[in-house]
Amino acid sequence: MMKYAFFPGCVLEGASQEAYTATTKVAQALGIELVEIPGWTCCGGSHLQDYDKTAALAVNARNIALAEKMGLPVLTVCNTCTLMLREAKHELDNGAKELVNPALQQAGLEYTGTSPVAHFLWMLIKDYGLDKLKKKVKKPLKGMKVAGYYGCHILRPPHIMGFEDHANPHSLEDLIRALGAEPVPFDARLKCCGFHSVFTSKEDTMKATGTINLSALEGGADCTVTPCPLCQMQLDMYQPEGKRAVNAKDDIPALHLTQLIGLALGYTAEELGMKRHIVNTGILLAGR
Amino acid sequence: MRKITFKIHRFDGQKSWIQEYTLDHQPGKTILWALIQIKETLDPSLNFTASCRHAICGACAVRVNGQATLACETPLDKMLKRWESDTLILEPLQNFKLIRDLVVDWEPKAERLAELKPWLMPKDEFNKESGCRQSPEDFKKINKNSDCILCGCCASECNKLSGNNSDFLEPFVFAKAQRFVADSRDKNPVERLSAAINHGAWKCQHCQECVAKCPKGLSPAEDISNLRQEAIAKGLVEHSGVRHAKAFLDDIKKTGRLNEGMMAVKTDGLVKSIGNIPFALRLMSKGKLNPAHMFPKPIKEVAEVRAIILAVKESEKARNIAIAKRSEAHTNPDVQRPKEAAK
Numbered sequence: 001m002m003k004y005a006f007f008p009g010c011v012l013e014g015a016s017q018e019a020y021t022a023t024t025k026v027a028q029a030l031g032i033e034l035v036e037i038p039g040w041t042c043c044g045g046s047h048l049q050d051y052d053k054t055a056a057l058a059v060n061a062r063n064i065a066l067a068e069k070m071g072l073p074v075l076t077v078c079n080t081c082t083l084m085l086r087e088a089k090h091e092l093d094n095g096a097k098e099l100v101n102p103a104l105q106q107a108g109l110e111y112t113g114t115s116p117v118a119h120f121l122w123m124l125i126k127d128y129g130l131d132k133l134k135k136k137v138k139k140p141l142k143g144m145k146v147a148g149y150y151g152c153h154i155l156r157p158p159h160i161m162g163f164e165d166h167a168n169p170h171s172l173e174d175l176i177r178a179l180g181a182e183p184v185p186f187d188a189r190l191k192c193c194g195f196h197s198v199f200t201s202k203e204d205t206m207k208a209t210g211t212i213n214l215s216a217l218e219g220g221a222d223c224t225v226t227p228c229p230l231c232q233m234q235l236d237m238y239q240p241e242g243k244r245a246v247n248a249k250d251d252i253p254a255l256h257l258t259q260l261i262g263l264a265l266g267y268t269a270e271e272l273g274m275k276r277h278i279v280n281t282g283i284l285l286a287g288r
Numbered sequence: 289m290r291k292i293t294f295k296i297h298r299f300d301g302q303k304s305w306i307q308e309y310t311l312d313h314q315p316g317k318t319i320l321w322a323l324i325q326i327k328e329t330l331d332p333s334l335n336f337t338a339s340c341r342h343a344i345c346g347a348c349a350v351r352v353n354g355q356a357t358l359a360c361e362t363p364l365d366k367m368l369k370r371w372e373s374d375t376l377i378l379e380p381l382q383n384f385k386l387i388r389d390l391v392v393d394w395e396p397k398a399e400r401l402a403e404l405k406p407w408l409m410p411k412d413e414f415n416k417e418s419g420c421r422q423s424p425e426d427f428k429k430i431n432k433n434s435d436c437i438l439c440g441c442c443a444s445e446c447n448k449l450s451g452n453n454s455d456f457l458e459p460f461v462f463a464k465a466q467r468f469v470a471d472s473r474d475k476n477p478v479e480r481l482s483a484a485i486n487h488g489a490w491k492c493q494h495c496q497e498c499v500a501k502c503p504k505g506l507s508p509a510e511d512i513s514n515l516r517q518e519a520i521a522k523g524l525v526e527h528s529g530v531r532h533a534k535a536f537l538d539d540i541k542k543t544g545r546l547n548e549g550m551m552a553v554k555t556d557g558l559v560k561s562i563g564n565i566p567f568a569l570r571l572m573s574k575g576k577l578n579p580a581h582m583f584p585k586p587i588k589e590v591a592e593v594r595a596i597i598l599a600v601k602e603s604e605k606a607r608n609i610a611i612a613k614r615s616e617a618h619t620n621p622d623v624q625r626p627k628e629a630a631k
């Protein structure tokens with residue numbers, strides 16, 4: 001049985017609880033054991049380092065060291081968590097280990113570098129395998145047109161992420177296909193949703209959000225799907241503002257990656273927490 | 289014979305169109321080779337710029353299938369493989385004023401670059417006799433950023449710049465600013481820091497495109513992060529960006545986890561957040577903003593987390609002092625260097 005040290009991230013405990021539910025359900029159905037890292041802390045959300053880079057290094061070294069103590073690889077479900085943890089790992093492996101370990105040792109921890117950090121999407125492709133996933137699909141998402149929206153931090157910066165070609169990735173499209181749905185190309189596939197500047201640059205952010213949703217609609221998509229709960233929040237919660245910013249008329253549901261998988265595995269929309277979305281997912285599911 | 293089609297963006301000063309050119313495939317060539325081949329054999333009216341052909345002058349940046357890159361160092365075969373196609377789209381850089389075809393205007397960019405005073409303002413202690421020395425450690429801090437060749441790739445794909453360039457500068461401008469802020473010989477970091485903040489350093493979207501696109505391995509996004517930290521260290525703290533970033537640290541120290549519910553209040557202040565009430569109600573109606581979560585229980589290891597942050601900061605401070613001592617020995621003519629002392 002595949003087993004991981006699960007790093008859920010703050011957002012899955014708060015606004016995106018539906019993603020927590022969906023992740024747990026999907027893992028269960030696929031026979032993947034997720035052991036939540038006891039005492040994990042917030043990764044700093046790609047902001048902490050702007051205030052105190054050393055603190056960001058320290059907390060994420062601790063997060064990884066906790067997983068090492070469990071003897072398990074780290075599994076994340078948020079792009080930005082993945083980046084923050086991998087960035088810390090990169091620094092630790094390049095000289096920061098000596099700086100951090102004396103502090104960790106006081107808490108009975110040590111960073112040695114034994115636990116890799118991977119996103120759920122990568123794990124499904126690399127460890128689990130899409131062929132195996134295909135066999136588990138109970139309700140193929142036939143006819144569903146899906147805009148796979150990556151979000152920045154699962155791809156960039158490439159020297160930290162490096163799972164696939166950042167300029168033309170295809171993991172998300174491969175997964176969408178494996179679920180029986182059809183991935184649609186759209187212009188804003190690799191653009192930034194603006195989540196991290198929602199407070200400091202609100203207008204640009206809403207324009208970015210609106211542009212992505214509109215681009216997905218123009219590509220003929222029934223919904224967007226994203227591996228990042230922060231992107232999902234941005235595309236869903238701020239959709240009304242986004243629409244206004246680009247004068248768009250139509251709504252488009254935004255799904256968490258694990259919700260899309262969950263649907264194909266036979267869970268109902270209700271079980272996957274889709275009632276919690278701002279944009280109604282009903283249209284998408286009509287007749288399913 | 290395998291044929292490669294190039295769809296090239298043309299612009300004659302008034303109208304723009306897409307023109308198709310087809311070349312016989314040759315292995316081991318670059319995008320710049322294709323452009324030169326087209327100009328020499330098919331269409332002398334095609335305009336583009338290039339000079340060194342060695343990724344040094346920065347003149348040849350174009351977009352290949354929507355991604356900025358140096359034409360002279362980008363292998364054609366790599367692009368054909370990346371896009372699994374024998375047709376490529378070549379366009380001028382985004383976020384630049386267009387002159388002709390693939391040629392963009394650098395004139396306005398030079399003016400924007402000057403906003404952050406990208407030249408050395410030497411400290412007063414330097415003079416003709418003692419020179420303007422710098423230790424190897426201090427040089428390391430500016431070495432990477434000195435490699436910028438002003439190609440514009442970062443600016444082309446910058447998500448913030450594409451959104452609005454009136455309150456933000458090109459990523460390479462911030463990289464330049466950081467290069468001088470970090471220069472041990474420069475006397476005016478604060479002036480540059482406040483200029484960087486006033487020109488939108490807190491508005492960067494963290495999209496990391498600039499890092500992904502830089503052919504010289506610079507990390508403008510990281511430079512912006514460093515500028516932010518430096519600005520805070522110099523007391524430039526009156527900004528929603530500072531309050532937002534600080535909230536993460538405060539929450540981690542307090543409970544270990546982020547308190548999203550209070551984020552708007554902490555970042556924008558109570559009064560401004562009230563403008564967000566319709567948004568908050570929208571979230572509450574779906575259970576996305578749970579008042580019960582407004583005051584989360586701390587994780588039980590929170591004291592340990594605080595102690596670790598503190599201890600790492602202490603050992604970093606000690607390391608920095610050691611480095612500073614070493615570089616002082618190197619730059620201060622009054623401190624004898626070991627080699628000379630041995631004489």
Ligand code: SF4
Binds near residue numbers: 008041044045
């Ligand atoms: S990225 Fe956000 S959700 Fe993920 S742990 Fe960090 S702060 Fe929490």
Ligand code: SF4
Binds near residue numbers: 150153228230493494
């Ligand atoms: S803004 Fe959105 S797309 Fe860009 S890094 Fe953040 S979550 Fe990802």
Ligand code: SF4
Binds near residue numbers: 442446447492508509
């Ligand atoms: S990280 Fe910031 S500066 Fe770099 S491309 Fe994105 S928005 Fe622009």
Ligand code: SF4
Binds near residue numbers: 435442459460501502
């Ligand atoms: S920072 Fe890199 S991408 Fe940007 S102009 Fe300089 S060399 Fe080019």
Ligand code: FES
Binds near residue numbers: 342344347358
């Ligand atoms: S021609 Fe000089 S950098 Fe490409």
